[in-house]
Amino acid sequence: MRYTGVDVNKLYSIDYSPLRGEWKPTGRSGRKIYVVPSHLTYVRIGETEITDLHDLRRHLALEVEERFGNPLWDVRLSGNLYCLALVRDFEPPEDSYALDPEVFSLARVATALGEEDCFVLDLGRHKTTLVEVKGAQLLSYRVVLKGGNFIDQLLSRELGLKPEEAERIRIEEGLKREAVRSAFERILESLGRDLSEEKVLLSGGLSRLRNIEEYFGTVLRNRYVDPELNSAFGAALKYVYRDCSPDFRGEELSHRDVKKVALVLSFSFLLFLGANLGLHLTEKRVLSGIRAVEKEKFREVFPGLPPMAVRDQVRSMVSAERYPLTEKLIKASGILKEGVKLYRIEYGNGVLRIVGEVSDKSVLEGTEARSLKKTPAGGYEFEVELR
Structure with missing residues (x-):
């Protein structure tokens, strides 16, 4: 199976073998799983006593x-936990196989790296997303609309720089520059979480800032892809590392509905078998009657011969195998x-040779006879070969 994670214009594809439980990157495109940006999604994970997905959907629909009007939403039920995901201002592309809220894509990156408990910090151009992963599952997240552009704007305003010059300073000098450091710390403060002693997986283009590692306890990097590709990478693995993320592919059948479908299919199969058996028995009785009449008529016409149905005679003629010699004798x-x-x-090497005599040569017309010789008795000796 092949899946492609799509994050705007960034793509990452994998080949996945469910039987072996293995995946590997590929350059070929597969079923497209589109990342829904974190600031366009609302995700809630909670406990429920409802055990039927269909009932849970009806319960949450109201x-x-x-609260939200008529957004695109989906829910997934796993044991006593449910995950509700809503999407706004995002139209699923026609070629989408599934949707994946970005917070799940980022959490899945940690799972792919074997990290069950950590934070994933995605630092982008326009926003910053912090995801907390616990037991290889999304626990919580926070999104702030501040990223690389926010730092560039502060530099431009405070230092009187053009946007291009501010971006150059951010990229080349990084956190060595006090103004860049101050702006970056304001982004971290907006997240409302102290990460100075935490294990943090860095993601996004802004994570390339020089000296960024000093702000966190332990820094992790994705060894498979560049930081900018993490969301697409995580989305491509949606059906490899199963979690509670909905996929917006339509309502799944509940266990109760599955049982109903199974019962209906079983009953239909039994009806099918019964109908076939009835038709077979009816056909057998009808054919037996027809063949009995055929044999009776045969006996009336040919009283001295053993009775045999006409269809049996025809079948024996059709199924009888004709050997090459027989074919040539019939032709002769x-x-x-x-x-x-x-x-x-004589017959040998597939050739039938006939030697004989005729009193008149005209009898041999059309036979392609060879070795035509006149005999003392006035006849003609001939030889015919059939190949």
Whole structure:
């Protein structure tokens, strides 16, 4: 199976073998799983006593409509936990196989790296997303609309620089520059979480800032892809590392519905078998009656012969195998006319050779006879070969 994670214009594809439980990167495109940006999604994970997905959907539908209007939403049920995901201002592309809220894509990167408990910090151009992963599952997240552009704007305003010059300073000098450091710390403060002693997986283009590692306890990097590709990478692995993330592919069948479908299919199969058996028995009775009539009519016409249905005679003629010699003898009987004396018949290497005598050469017309010799008795000796 092949999947492609799509994050705007960034793509990452994998080949996945469910039987072996293995995946590997590929350059070929597969089923497209589109990343929904974190600032366009709302995700809630909670406990529920409802065990049927269909009932849970009906239960949540009223709340979603009252609080959010009519957004695109989906829910996934796993044990006593459910995950509700809503999407706004995002139209699923026609070629989408599934959607993946970005917070799940980022959390899945940690799982792919074997990290069950850590933070994933995605530092982009326009926003910053912090995801907390616990037990290889998304626990919480926070999104702030500040990223690389926010730092560039502060530099431009405070230092009187053009946007291009501010961006150059951010990239080349990084956190060595006090103004860049101050702006970056304001982004971290907006997240409302102290990460100075935490294990943090860095993601996004802004994570390339020089000296960024000093702000965190332990820094992790994705060894498979560049920081900018992490969201697409995580989305491509959606069906490899299963989690509670909805996929927006339509309502799944609940266990109750699956049982109903199974019962209906089983009953339909039994009806099918019963109908086939009934037709077979009916056909057998009808054919037996027809063949009995055929044999009776045969006995009336040919009283001295054993009764045999006409269809049995035809079948025996059709199924009888004709050997090459038989075919050639039949052909010879068709070309040799009455009045021919046969002296010798030979067959070898697929050739039938007939030697005989006729009193008149006209009898041999059309036979392609060879070695035509006149005999003392006034006849003609001939030889015919059939290949």
